[in-house]
Amino acid sequence: MSLPMLTAMVVGSMVGAGIFNLPGRFGTATGPFGAIIAWAIAGTGMYMLARVFQALAERRPDIDSGVFAYAKAGFGDYMGFLSAFGYWLGSCLGNVFYWVLIGSTLGRFFPDLFGDGSAPAAIILSLVGIWTFHFLILRGVEQAAFVNTVVTIAKIVPIIVAILIFIFVFNYQQFSENFFGGVGMPEKTLVQQVRDTMLITVFVFLGIEGASVYSRFAKKRADVGTATILGFVGVMGLMVAITLLPYAAMPRATIAGVSNPSLAGVLEVVVGHWGAVFISIGVLISVLGAYLAWSLICAEVLFAAAKSKDMPRLFAAQNGNRVPANALWLTNIVVSLFVISTYWSRDAFNFMLDMTSVTSLLPYLLVAGYGVLLARSGAGYEKTPSDRRRDLSFAAIAAFYVLIMFLAAGLKYVLLVAVLYAPGTILYVWARREQNARLFAPAELAVFAVTVLAGLVGVVGLVTGFITH
Template identity: 65%
Template structure:
């Protein structure tokens, strides 16, 4: 997309991109997700870990936006600059494919929401649900093809509209707050399987990553910002506001229902909680909010997916085809590939036991590797003291500490998510490397430049083979 032909985004618009990207399917599923895993005490610890780690990551994005203003392609540009072409490609591909899978989760949640009123949609992965979702995919596709500015305006409007039911949910639950019930649930409550505190917290980890995905929304569109400082401000503003909403949505249900009741809710569980408190209209109210919110998030992430693939192609990390634009300055080829992939994943949900949970966890797993590379690049910049001789040199040690904590957090999250999702990630990374081969051949370049590149590729292939073997034998399930 030509920057010259495109209006610059204000701080408010960039903040809206962060909020719009983060507030989607995940927040409406939090009560049941946490209710299945833990009580308020475990939830508080989980949010402290997740919020602390993601805050550090947000600070890394903020710092890099100022210290490396020339790297305006977002997440993957940092990986390429710091670690080479192939890691940069993997970061771009992982972020892109993870975002595609996240878009699939949105359609599953919309259809499972409708399933509460129309049984034909079931849990969001029936044949009818898949057909309706497919229609929606291509309606959005052709809307976006009409222009990026139109889509960004729609995103801003939807972002405001979807916050209203979430705030209403919080206010109503505050009004019905029962301290005795909250105390009874605090350490885990009764009627749920016994589990250690560590196990309880671990069970929430990928869910917390999922709801924080989008924190880099302003960074993805940094080249459209009026000033570079707005990118960092928008990132922190969006993070703080959305974090407060997510913690309240998680904890307040424990004060109106028992933990087994919360755990037994169908998704979106926010609707079930409000319905139990105020009656059936509560489910209708939240369900409308879910559909508006998720459609808005889907729009935002469709833009992100196309932008990542487009910019990667323009910087020779993806085949040139995906760096082309239509007459409306929209990366049409990138958008076509994105929605074809989304369509294929939507079809695949028919065979999934819990389609929403699978897509949520897999999205998180795919996003963690790009996030780790961003944190690692932050460490690299601070250790080399790049830019610190001219921009606030006293912040070097602080930034090194922040980036190190962010890197440790992402590694912890990858481990906590479990080997299943590491292998499923490899199942996507290995064949995805074919796009890298295609791009390198176009440029007449050697496929891999270093031994490290070969080692990474070999690890991806081994993981892919292991995943295929696990799925074929039933060791891994979807």
């Protein structure tokens, strides 16, 4: 893959579903002042994480499929497995969210049939779509990556048109009225307002590692880091504009009240029904394109983990088109089961979004942690020792940011993620038995015990109704 193709992979992975729901999610949580603070925190934290990915790509060019491989290099086999499993699981949950968004977008025009995206008709449509894409991807990764590049261009157009329209109707008085919270909205402290935006900011940045995951396909290793930074800067600009400009077009209460996808709703208020139709078409193109990118990433992570013996060797098998077929089959079976489960969720849309965000935090934390370890050790810095202190600072800030995101998520989501992590260890045991290797080092056994305990608490919480979704 060339630099433009790798950059499109980053942009295609990041610009998916979340960006089309930013106005409503932020409008519900905060006014422009809180939004500016939230983006400053999220932008700084994720930029630092992007720089960590860039530094690791340069210092450890021998490591492919970076996300979980960095965790293994820094923290051992079991943490490498948890990172791989968590990243794969988060990607699966993200794919479920995409199908819920497609259902809720169609529900805007056919409410009785598709509802909020978790109605039976929406679930059936999702299952048909999942398996259609499955057989498309089995025909070849390179072909699918080309489709992703085309779709990335197609889905940026509606977003830019929406931004231009919001700039044209910008009303300074309306913006200032909304600035510190707006009229008719519940009183919340600024800290609470910012906290309520944090998981959506994590979600919309997922995919920042898209180029790192596909590093084995890069024509030049240096392009991996460059594509990551280019993709981050471009997408950050789009997301800030989509969040802040609607505050200058209507009262915050109106923004908070529109249905998903909220960008379609706010544009409909400004220009009429055609705006909702236009954005909804963009949503469908965008989500299908992002789903394609993330299906590739899901299968690639399982495949790479199996190749490095962190997952059962069953998932290292490729078909004649160089597609990790078994990994793709497991991915889409799991996605299908999660899609069916949305039928029983009270708010499938936001629940899947938040679960995806939290599941992805552990892999990001381990990447940042490895960045700290590598910079402290000096390995890979022999020719440029002056870069060590800078990279150490970037990695430390990135790790601190991810820890803050865990706190912002709250205990509920951490326990629910543990419910999924604990049984996943079966795959680790399977892989270790294949190699006749020791299951756990003493420290790893402690991590496993904490994971199981948290999972049990999560199950009890779900059964007793203490935890709801």
